[in-house]
Amino acid sequence: MRIETLPEEFVKAQPIIDTIEAAGYEAYYVGGSVRDTLLGLPIHDVDIATSAYPEEVKSLFKRTVDTGIEHGTVMILDHGTGYETTTFRTESGYQDYRRPDSVKFVRSLKEDLNRRDFTINALALKTDGSIIDYFDGLKDLKAHRIRAVGDPEKRFNEDALRMMRAVRFASQLNFVIDPETVAGIKHHGGLLTKIAVERIHVEFVKMLLGQWPAMGLDVFMETGLYQYCPDFKPYQAQFNQLRTELKSGMSNETAVWTLLAAAFNLSSKQVNQLLKDWKSANQLIEDVQVAVKAVHGIATHSVDAWLVYQTGNELLSIANEVAQKLGQSSYETAALLDQYGALQIHSKKALAITGQDLMAAGIKPGPQLGRALNFLERQVVEGQLDNQNKTLLEAAINYLNEKA
Numbered sequence: 001m002r003i004e005t006l007p008e009e010f011v012k013a014q015p016i017i018d019t020i021e022a023a024g025y026e027a028y029y030v031g032g033s034v035r036d037t038l039l040g041l042p043i044h045d046v047d048i049a050t051s052a053y054p055e056e057v058k059s060l061f062k063r064t065v066d067t068g069i070e071h072g073t074v075m076i077l078d079h080g081t082g083y084e085t086t087t088f089r090t091e092s093g094y095q096d097y098r099r100p101d102s103v104k105f106v107r108s109l110k111e112d113l114n115r116r117d118f119t120i121n122a123l124a125l126k127t128d129g130s131i132i133d134y135f136d137g138l139k140d141l142k143a144h145r146i147r148a149v150g151d152p153e154k155r156f157n158e159d160a161l162r163m164m165r166a167v168r169f170a171s172q173l174n175f176v177i178d179p180e181t182v183a184g185i186k187h188h189g190g191l192l193t194k195i196a197v198e199r200i201h202v203e204f205v206k207m208l209l210g211q212w213p214a215m216g217l218d219v220f221m222e223t224g225l226y227q228y229c230p231d232f233k234p235y236q237a238q239f240n241q242l243r244t245e246l247k248s249g250m251s252n253e254t255a256v257w258t259l260l261a262a263a264f265n266l267s268s269k270q271v272n273q274l275l276k277d278w279k280s281a282n283q284l285i286e287d288v289q290v291a292v293k294a295v296h297g298i299a300t301h302s303v304d305a306w307l308v309y310q311t312g313n314e315l316l317s318i319a320n321e322v323a324q325k326l327g328q329s330s331y332e333t334a335a336l337l338d339q340y341g342a343l344q345i346h347s348k349k350a351l352a353i354t355g356q357d358l359m360a361a362g363i364k365p366g367p368q369l370g371r372a373l374n375f376l377e378r379q380v381v382e383g384q385l386d387n388q389n390k391t392l393l394e395a396a397i398n399y400l401n402e403k404a
């Protein structure tokens, strides 16, 4: 198997491989970029694997950074691009189900590919476009199948996060997970609790951003993996509903969590807790709290509506997207959001007129002054009056004359 024309990212990286080879070592492109190229997908980062030991790699290039030297990874800087170059290695230990206790550098590509998670991720590409495939990765790519390299039990024992990686690849690529690999996930699901939430978070979000979320959610639910994620256990029914309703992925991370918060029917406080437990950034927590209100159509109070409006159109469109995904046209979210667009203020403080202004115009202090200000606020929020000093003064005088 040979790729005729390599994407430019590989062509650009070729001098690096050439330099390593000229020094007598082997070097290949490996990992996601090889997989995605074979699938005709765009690639992000080019990873290189080499038989040269880290010190040997460093001696060959002017500018390198030790990004993960203990695992054999050195970043080579070349014309403003960084290339992660990792020495072939085997791994052993994995006492904590996360990271190998010890890595051993080896000179054999096959041994290196053998330690990797899935066969579709265990392919190597040479600069001439030829593919090295020791574990039937090409066959699995063709069959749209995610299959562990070797024994799935061993692979998930080594790094439990790989179970989440399997479901997110299913959802990104529209692939099925091989039955033996699914069985391995079923068996080892509980190990997910040993993994840092931040890492699970990344994979979980990637799953719902994938183009075929149902492909990942099916396995996520059927293997019981969801139970080992923070706070998800009570929401089996809601997840199952999403599984059947979600025909395409969400457009960004805020939309992902807004979808869940709305589907789980969470209060603002519960949203806060959920997202905190998932170690989310504060900005994300704030945005989701506001967007979910809009989805539920409860942001009718002017202050809530203002919050939504203030964030610009982004949260509005997220709320809209989520409402559509949940089939909530009955909430008339779109109409509601249109109304927000007409909002000019969110409180009396933002009125273009003050009590002082009204008194200066001869209105006496007291209950009627308060009533006039309330009237103006309501009219401006509802878009009946422009928020301009002169307009408001006239309206207040008319209002009080009518009342008198």
Ligand SMILES: Nc1ccn([C@@H]2O[C@H](COP(=O)(O)OP(=O)(O)OP(=O)(O)O)[C@@H](O)[C@H]2O)c(=O)n1
Binding pocket: 030, 031, 032, 033, 047, 115, 116, 117, 118, 121, 122, 159, 161, 162, 165
């Ligand atoms: N838990 C993991 C993580 C990574 N890998 C190996 O390291 C490669 C690169 O890892 P990473 O960049 O995390 O994933 P990609 O497969 O490249 O996917 P993406 O496109 O999302 O980067 C993977 O292809 C796989 O061979 C692995 O075996 N086990």
Ligand SMILES: [Mg+2]
Binding pocket: 031, 032, 033, 045
């Ligand atoms: Mg990658």
